[in-house]
Amino acid sequence: MGTAETLTQAPHTKAARTSLRKRKNKEETNLAGYIFIAPWLIGFLLLTLWPIAQSFYLSFTEYSLLEAPVWTGTDNYANIFRNDDTFTKSLSVTFIFVLISVPLKLFFSLLVAMALSKNIRGMNVYRTAIYFPSLIGGSIAVAALWRNMFGLEGYVNQVLSWFGIQGVGWITNPDTALGTLILLNTWQFGSTMVIFLAGLKQIPQELYESASVDGAGRFRKFVSITLPMLSPVMFFNLVLGVIGSFQTFTSAFIITKGGPINSTYVYALFLYEKAFKHYQMGYASALAWILLVIVAVLTALNFLASRYWVFYESDGGRAK
Amino acid sequence: MMTIRYKISNHLFLSVFSLLMLYPVIWWIGASLKKTEELRLPTIWPSIPMWENYSNGWNFSADYSFAHFFGNTLLMELGNVTGGVLTAAIVAYGFGRLQFKLRGFWFSILLLTMMLPGQVTVVPQYILFNKLGWVDSYIPLVLPHFFGGGAFFIFLLVQFIRGIPRDLDEAAKIDGSSVYGIFFRIILPLIKPALVTVAIFTFIWSWDDFFAQVLYISSIDKFTVGLALRMFIDQFDIQWGQLLAMSFVSIMPSVIIFLFAQKYFVEGIATTGLKG
Numbered sequence: 295m296g297t298a299e300t301l302t303q304a305p306h307t308k309a310a311r312t313s314l315r316k317r318k319n320k321e322e323t324n325l326a327g328y329i330f331i332a333p334w335l336i337g338f339l340l341l342t343l344w345p346i347a348q349s350f351y352l353s354f355t356e357y358s359l360l361e362a363p364v365w366t367g368t369d370n371y372a373n374i375f376r377n378d379d380t381f382t383k384s385l386s387v388t389f390i391f392v393l394i395s396v397p398l399k400l401f402f403s404l405l406v407a408m409a410l411s412k413n414i415r416g417m418n419v420y421r422t423a424i425y426f427p428s429l430i431g432g433s434i435a436v437a438a439l440w441r442n443m444f445g446l447e448g449y450v451n452q453v454l455s456w457f458g459i460q461g462v463g464w465i466t467n468p469d470t471a472l473g474t475l476i477l478l479n480t481w482q483f484g485s486t487m488v489i490f491l492a493g494l495k496q497i498p499q500e501l502y503e504s505a506s507v508d509g510a511g512r513f514r515k516f517v518s519i520t521l522p523m524l525s526p527v528m529f530f531n532l533v534l535g536v537i538g539s540f541q542t543f544t545s546a547f548i549i550t551k552g553g554p555i556n557s558t559y560v561y562a563l564f565l566y567e568k569a570f571k572h573y574q575m576g577y578a579s580a581l582a583w584i585l586l587v588i589v590a591v592l593t594a595l596n597f598l599a600s601r602y603w604v605f606y607e608s609d610g611g612r613a614k
Numbered sequence: 615m616m617t618i619r620y621k622i623s624n625h626l627f628l629s630v631f632s633l634l635m636l637y638p639v640i641w642w643i644g645a646s647l648k649k650t651e652e653l654r655l656p657t658i659w660p661s662i663p664m665w666e667n668y669s670n671g672w673n674f675s676a677d678y679s680f681a682h683f684f685g686n687t688l689l690m691e692l693g694n695v696t697g698g699v700l701t702a703a704i705v706a707y708g709f710g711r712l713q714f715k716l717r718g719f720w721f722s723i724l725l726l727t728m729m730l731p732g733q734v735t736v737v738p739q740y741i742l743f744n745k746l747g748w749v750d751s752y753i754p755l756v757l758p759h760f761f762g763g764g765a766f767f768i769f770l771l772v773q774f775i776r777g778i779p780r781d782l783d784e785a786a787k788i789d790g791s792s793v794y795g796i797f798f799r800i801i802l803p804l805i806k807p808a809l810v811t812v813a814i815f816t817f818i819w820s821w822d823d824f825f826a827q828v829l830y831i832s833s834i835d836k837f838t839v840g841l842a843l844r845m846f847i848d849q850f851d852i853q854w855g856q857l858l859a860m861s862f863v864s865i866m867p868s869v870i871i872f873l874f875a876q877k878y879f880v881e882g883i884a885t886t887g888l889k890g
Contacts, residue, residue, distance in 0.1 A: 314742070320713075326793045327714025334724065336769060337761020340728055345738035352737065358743065409628050414621065421875060422675040423632035426639065429872050430728065431821045434840045435861035438847055439642050442854055447654045449641055481635070488883045543732050544824045548847065562733055569737050582734045589731050 353580035358573045370580035384564040392539040395479040401486035411494040428484030437548035444474045468557040493527035522605040529604045631854040646859035693756035698763030698816040705762040706771030728765045755831045767812045774808040781803030811882035818868045839864045
């Protein structure tokens with residue numbers, strides 16, 4: 295290979311000398327490259343890869359932090375799947391949360407992005423107003439606000455009483471508690487909207503113009519131009535939206551504490567309590583690995599399905 | 615072509631929608647000035663504004679005022695932002711400009727970690743920090759930011775660096791600059807706007823990263839603003855007016871930064887969302 299060649303050939307020909315210099319340069323940039331990415335690489339190995347491996351090992355043990363982990367084989371998994379009703383409950387709560395809030399978020403952000411993309415006056419003011427909830431929505435402060443507004447004597451019920459409607463305690467009623475959390479999550483569609491907005495701006499105006507010449511109406515243009523051209527952005531928002539919603543925690547932790555009757559006991563909260571309230575580290579690790587597999591499968595499914603609906607311009611105008 | 619009627623209906627839709635989005639916030643401001651009895655009324659503004667809600671809420675805890683909790687949070691933020699900006703720039707330069715073995719491989723790993731649910735690593739990380747005796751200190755909160763500041767920010771900066779013409783690097787190379795010289799003299803000054811974006815997002819996300827705070831901080835004198843609010847909420851008899859007042863104060867740093875640096879926000883989100 296390269297090494298053998300340069301060793302056997304005396305480096306006195308010009309070609310050989312440049313190749314030697316090139317090789318030296320290559321080694322230097324190799325080293326420099328690793329020096330620059332070192333902070334991330336070390337962090338990745340120490341705080342991501344090693345913990346993933348360790349959590350896999352711990353998922354087959356019983357471990358309370360105080361004593362050394364005890365190997366129990368697949369007991370944790372067997373218990374989770376066979377005996378743990380809370381697991382089934384919290385998984386279904388989380389699925390409902392994801393299935394409702396992700397499409398709602400996508401719908402509202404696309405709707406508002408379309409209205410904003412027309413280069414209208416005051417665009418910045420609208421954008422600020424609509425992005426604002428996303429800025430603060432994940433904070434504990436808004437969780438407190440939500441708890442008050444949707445309480446039995448909260449603002450929402452006061453407004454309903456004007457219309458003669460007797461409101462329920464939205465947060466204390468198992469039928470409505472999850473809905474208030476979904477509403478809070480949907481309220482924060484600002485980031486998704488900004489990404490859609492940037493995507494809309496990248497669609498060449500000529501496409502719309504030539505469609506107009508051909509007599510296409512507004513709806514037709516939306517279906518035949520906007521949606522396909524926007525589909526990669528839609529895909530990006532969908533994938534990250536699903537992954538993000540699966541990990542929702544703060545709102546359930548503060549507003550409802552998982553209740554009433556576990557109706558808002560989302561997966562991340564379940565895992566948190568197993569690990570840091572009951573100190574069942576092995577069990578929690580098994581839960582974490584199940585979450586990882588679920589998220590990975592859903593993401594893979596998303597990628598597979600994307601072949602049928604995501605349109606990439608660089609493929610010569612054919613859906614992949 | 616847009617008709618006038620279409621334009622008007624568009625404006626109408628947007629103003630109604632914006633108002634609807636901001637309505638809880640508007641109510642919040644009014645409610646933070648209300649007496650407890652008045653909170654039950656559907657009015658927006660209190661009959662007599664209770665400014666005491668702010669001063670009493672500020673000192674709700676017998677031992678510490680909110681000034682203490684704000685100080686704690688800002689201290690943590692100082693570490694997070696410094697670490698994030700510094701190391702994200704360094705790592706992004708490596709990925710964005712330098713050729714090295716397995717670069718493509720490591721970069722796809724980096725992108726993959728963006729999709730990794732944090733719950734998978736949290737238990738072993740806690741065990742590790744516990745063994746090192748760092749639980750109930752700011753180290754577990756701050757230290758991770760010194761390892762590249764997070765995949766999202768590295769990705770954002772890599773996209774930004776790729777947009778800088780390579781001619782500049784080449785010119786500097788001919789003038790005798792090493793890869794390190796190019797980083798400090800060419801790239802670093804040019805990516806300043808993107809670094810501002812990183813700083814802002816790091817600040818706001820760390821401020822709201824309640825999960826890590828509740829996990830690692832347990833003694834009151836080290837509480838962040840978020841933890842102090844939680845302590846407030848968990849009281850037996852909640853003074854809602856005061857709590858809403860303090861909640862409102864707690865979002866102020868993020869709001870002020872957002873209002874002054876909106877451009878960076880929008881560009882930052884749009885960059886990462888699109889050019890992948």
